[in-house]
Amino acid sequence: MNIDLHSALRWKNPPDSYFFTCILDEVISGYVESLTENEKKLLLENPNDFDSLVSGDWQEQLLLKLTTSPGCILIKSGESFSDETLRCIYALYCRSIGLLNNRYGYFFDVVDQGLDYTKQAIPVSKTRSSTGYHTDSTAKEYLPDIVGLLCLHPGAVGGDSLLTNAANLYDHLLQNHPDVLELMQKPIIRDVITPGTTNSVESIKENAFPIFSFPIEGFTFRYMRYWIESAYQKTGQTLPTKLIQGLEETDHYFSNPDNYLQFKLERGDILFLNNRFICHNRTAFENNSSKTLQRTLVRTWINSEKSEVLK
């Protein structure tokens, strides 16, 4: 493990709001306003083919915040732009980070679809439940480096965002529960929920990977308790005692107010997270009766142009 890199990922004094907010760079909004209708269409429908990107100090700062501590950044665009302009601003920021993944569509609208993830194997992003702390993607072969979220409508009640840092959890486990940490670095099965895949005992058994690992990209944490427990249940296996202890300790650590950041996204807010060490959660939410003002976030999965996990 690269010790220096690991210490650069840790939150020193969490949670502290100073580190991750910035206002929309005028270079970006000005550039979006200069785009033709065809260019906007290309940016939103085939973003990876959109090559005429702008760059500048803002881009360097953005990447630095995402690849080292704090690993997350909130950009306040303001409420005044139209939905289409906000989507274009967001798309441009996403492309300035890397290439976009198309598993759920390049830009996936996170809205309540009236579904229940405890009754069928669907992503919690299609419900209005609390998600629990997790990193995105339960598929062994694909991991987004960065997760992006654009808030178009915050919803009526709830739906707060919560962020915590798994690099700090790693240190906590290393000091207090090294035997549990050792188990969490071995392959652990997860349920299979990605659209277009088969949910079977065989596919779940194959979908096994560690919670903590150190691939060439560096410290990586892949966690969602619910899909680990449902994988064990569906395959008829008993959760090892040490794994239960690890899940309990993880949830306990993440639920300590000293260790997480909580805030509510407002219209026009753009949030980027490093999905390798920042773990996210959402409180349950309620919409009001207006269909047009349903809580709507636009999610994007982004990988570095050099990444080998683009599919």
Ligand SMILES: [Fe+2]
């Ligand atoms: Fe998520």
